[in-house]
Amino acid sequence: MTLALKTEGLACAFPVGKRLIGPPRALLHAVHSTDLRVHTGETLGIVGESGCGKSTLARMLVGLQPPTGGRIEIEGAALDRADPAAFGRRIQYVFQDPVSSLNPRKTIRQILEVPLRHLHGMGRAARAARIDEIFAAVNLRPEFLDRYPHEFSGGQAQRIGIARALAAAARILILDEPVSALDVSVQAQVLNLLADLKAEFGLTYIFISHDLAVVEAVSDRIAVLYFGAVVEEGPATRVFATPRHPYTRLLADSAPQVGRPLGGEGAGELPDPLDPPPGCAFAGRCARATERCTTQTPRLRALEEDHLAACHHPL
Numbered sequence: 326m327t328l329a330l331k332t333e334g335l336a337c338a339f340p341v342g343k344r345l346i347g348p349p350r351a352l353l354h355a356v357h358s359t360d361l362r363v364h365t366g367e368t369l370g371i372v373g374e375s376g377c378g379k380s381t382l383a384r385m386l387v388g389l390q391p392p393t394g395g396r397i398e399i400e401g402a403a404l405d406r407a408d409p410a411a412f413g414r415r416i417q418y419v420f421q422d423p424v425s426s427l428n429p430r431k432t433i434r435q436i437l438e439v440p441l442r443h444l445h446g447m448g449r450a451a452r453a454a455r456i457d458e459i460f461a462a463v464n465l466r467p468e469f470l471d472r473y474p475h476e477f478s479g480g481q482a483q484r485i486g487i488a489r490a491l492a493a494a495a496r497i498l499i500l501d502e503p504v505s506a507l508d509v510s511v512q513a514q515v516l517n518l519l520a521d522l523k524a525e526f527g528l529t530y531i532f533i534s535h536d537l538a539v540v541e542a543v544s545d546r547i548a549v550l551y552f553g554a555v556v557e558e559g560p561a562t563r564v565f566a567t568p569r570h571p572y573t574r575l576l577a578d579s580a581p582q583v584g585r586p587l588g589g590e591g592a593g594e595l596p597d598p599l600d601p602p603p604g605c606a607f608a609g610r611c612a613r614a615t616e617r618c619t620t621q622t623p624r625l626r627a628l629e630e631d632h633l634a635a636c637h638h639p640l
């Protein structure tokens with residue numbers, strides 16, 4: 326199996342508490358040194374709570390956020406950040422909020438023409454033919470091409486967002502919460518469309534979501550992100566069924582499940598703080614973890630404090 330995407334030691338730290346003179350008071354390590362492997366044609370799901378670094382990781386992968394460490398290889402090549410088109414032709418981003426991610430002053434045709442012209446230098450006739458092809462692939466009517474983004478429902482707008490990503494002819498798509506802004510009935514349609522497009526165009530997906538049921542359903546493998554570090558990775562059929570890391574267990578137990586009474590066995594149970602996992606993912610990093618700012622949810626903070634207490638790493 327070939328590798329579509331590989332990261333080695335990929336990291337991003339933001340300065341917090343900037344001062345007029347001198348270095349910032351602290352660094353917020355949004356993504357710790359991360360090694361990811363995504364094989365061609367697979368879907369890697371990335372899950373974790375709000376603020377754990379999912380979007381920062383995704384933004385680094387598409388060249389929107391400069392990493393502060395490590396490297397990214399896409400389809401076997403380390404891409405030059407100074408050449409955004411090189412990223413754009415290989416990897417594209419589908420945003421969570423479909424309507425606001427589309428330029429409100431442009432028609433859908435004009436929006437879809439941008440990647441065709443800038444990334445592939447296509448002429449007018451070739452662009453028109455390609456747009457018709459892509460629009461048919463995402464099941465939208467051709468007359469929609471001359472309308473503006475505000476004229477569409479969330480589900481239609483997300484199809485347009487997907488069409489824009491396809492127009493770039495990239496074979497890797499980062500889907501950042503692609504259905505979480507949509508009604509449940511529309512979510513299924515968009516997920517089915519994504520599955521069809523993956524088969525038709527031979528795509529590779531990185532699917533980011535906080536909805537464990539959706540991630541489990543669409544992914545081949547799942548990586549669990551906790552405080553900017555991948556703490557567990559494995560086949561989608563295994564990760565939530567038999568979690569190995571306490572944080573994965575916490576996520577799995579907190580996810581609402583149809584038919585399971587709230588507060589049932591294991592629901593909301595915190596990992597035992599005196600029982601850190603073997604080969605603790607935070608070993609040696611705890612001191613850095615304490616630099617995280619107050620944007621963390623209280624539950625995550627409590628979990629981290631338990632973890633720090635249990636691991637006895639120097640603060």
Ligand SMILES: Nc1ncnc2c1ncn2[C@@H]1O[C@H](COP(=O)(O)OP(=O)(O)OP(=O)(O)O)[C@@H](O)[C@H]1O
Pocket residue numbers: 339340353355373374375376377378379380381382620621
């Ligand atoms: N430009 C920035 N400057 C400073 N801190 C930032 C910046 N961008 C993100 N962060 C911080 O980095 C951490 C990770 O943020 P990120 O948006 O990647 O998380 P997330 O898991 O995608 O969250 P959500 O699901 O809510 O979007 C958060 O603590 C956030 O406040």
